[in-house]
Amino acid sequence: MNYARGKDRVVRPSYNGGLVALREALAARGFALKPENATLESGKGGGLEATVEPGRVRLRIERRSSVQSVLNAVRGGLSTDARGRRLLFLVPHLTPGMLDECRKAGVCAADSDGNILLAVPGLYVEHYRQKPRTSRPSLTGSVFTARSSRLVRALLAKYPCACRQTELVEWTGVSPGYVSTRIKTLEGDGYVRRDGEKVRLTEPDRLLTDWARSYRFDRHLRLRYAISMASYEQGLDKVKAEMDRLGLRCAFTGWSAAYLAAPFGEPENIMAYVSGRPDPRQLRFLHPVDDGGDVVLLIPHDEGVFQFAVDLPGKPLLVSYAQLYVDLTRMSGRAPEQADVVRKKCLTFTEAPA
Numbered sequence: 001m002n003y004a005r006g007k008d009r010v011v012r013p014s015y016n017g018g019l020v021a022l023r024e025a026l027a028a029r030g031f032a033l034k035p036e037n038a039t040l041e042s043g044k045g046g047g048l049e050a051t052v053e054p055g056r057v058r059l060r061i062e063r064r065s066s067v068q069s070v071l072n073a074v075r076g077g078l079s080t081d082a083r084g085r086r087l088l089f090l091v092p093h094l095t096p097g098m099l100d101e102c103r104k105a106g107v108c109a110a111d112s113d114g115n116i117l118l119a120v121p122g123l124y125v126e127h128y129r130q131k132p133r134t135s136r137p138s139l140t141g142s143v144f145t146a147r148s149s150r151l152v153r154a155l156l157a158k159y160p161c162a163c164r165q166t167e168l169v170e171w172t173g174v175s176p177g178y179v180s181t182r183i184k185t186l187e188g189d190g191y192v193r194r195d196g197e198k199v200r201l202t203e204p205d206r207l208l209t210d211w212a213r214s215y216r217f218d219r220h221l222r223l224r225y226a227i228s229m230a231s232y233e234q235g236l237d238k239v240k241a242e243m244d245r246l247g248l249r250c251a252f253t254g255w256s257a258a259y260l261a262a263p264f265g266e267p268e269n270i271m272a273y274v275s276g277r278p279d280p281r282q283l284r285f286l287h288p289v290d291d292g293g294d295v296v297l298l299i300p301h302d303e304g305v306f307q308f309a310v311d312l313p314g315k316p317l318l319v320s321y322a323q324l325y326v327d328l329t330r331m332s333g334r335a336p337e338q339a340d341v342v343r344k345k346c347l348t349f350t351e352a353p354a
Contacts, residue, residue, distance in 0.1 A: 032053050062090070150172035
């Protein structure tokens with residue numbers, strides 16, 4: 001792998017699906033996008049120069065990996081490029097709120113679901129189709145919400161030892177009442193049993209599997225950066241040094257933590273949770289980018305991701321093995337295969353003592 005250039009990356013969504021949807025929407029209104037068969041891969045610099053005909057409206061179509069990167073463009077008033085071509089951003093998924101911000105700022109956007117906002121001279125297209133969400137179960141009343149997952153993480157990390165509720169309160173930072181309520185739910189679902197004054201996890205494998213199925217990796221804010229590194233290890237060291245210098249808490253996850261704890265193939269990027277957004281003016285090794293990049297920093301939806309971190313000798317801090325596993329199961333490419341390796345090597349649960 002060429003780490004300096006970062007050729008091997010996480011598999012991204014098919015942005016050309018957005019192009020197909022855009023062509024169909026234009027055709028339905030008597031317009032055409034030229035060249036007809038061009039794809040983003042055939043364009044220069046990850047973008048595509050196109051025209052809308054009739055009218056010869058010039059477009060520069062660019063892909064973005066996240067809603068956040070488009071919002072950055074919106075806030076910066078970025079609607080045309082240096083040559084005066086109208087910019088249209090293709091993203092994996094558009095939301096109604098994002099469309100509203102794009103409309104206010106005059107930014108054009110589309111996604112692979114057929115959601116489009118295109119405002120150019122002589123043509124206005126706005127279409128949003130609510131995509132039904134059937135893949136994720138509701139977390140209402142679940143033990144797998146962000147805060148409840150602190151207890152799940154604790155029980156898995158301490159297994160096979162039984163835990164006092166006072167210990168769970170201390171370890172997770174949630175209130176005694178909350179712990180008591182969630183323990184009752186866990187007991188009712190058959191994950192734990194009471195053992196005197198202690199709580200004993202009885203089905204760790206089922207608990208981990210169910211957590212992974214309900215886990216919302218998409219709720220963490222992603223920040224992307226480019227970095228120059230002669231080796232993957234040097235890249236890890238640079239990221240750690242950068243966060244230490246800025247006084248930010250840092251725990252590696254994803255391919256990075258797996259590389260250090262249970263390697264399987266070549267890592268596809270550097271990924272870590274951090275306790276806050278780094279000030280770009282103080283960065284030395286990391287260079288913010290809207291798309292791509294070799295480093296992904298995650299600002300967590302809940303700080304519980306830092307709890308029960310793994311401190312391996314001579315290596316930077318990793319998230320808990322259970323946290324690492326659920327993160328990998330929700331990543332693309334070969335990450336789920338890497339998750340299986342982590343589970344077999346680091347999460348083999350021995351039977352609790354009687």
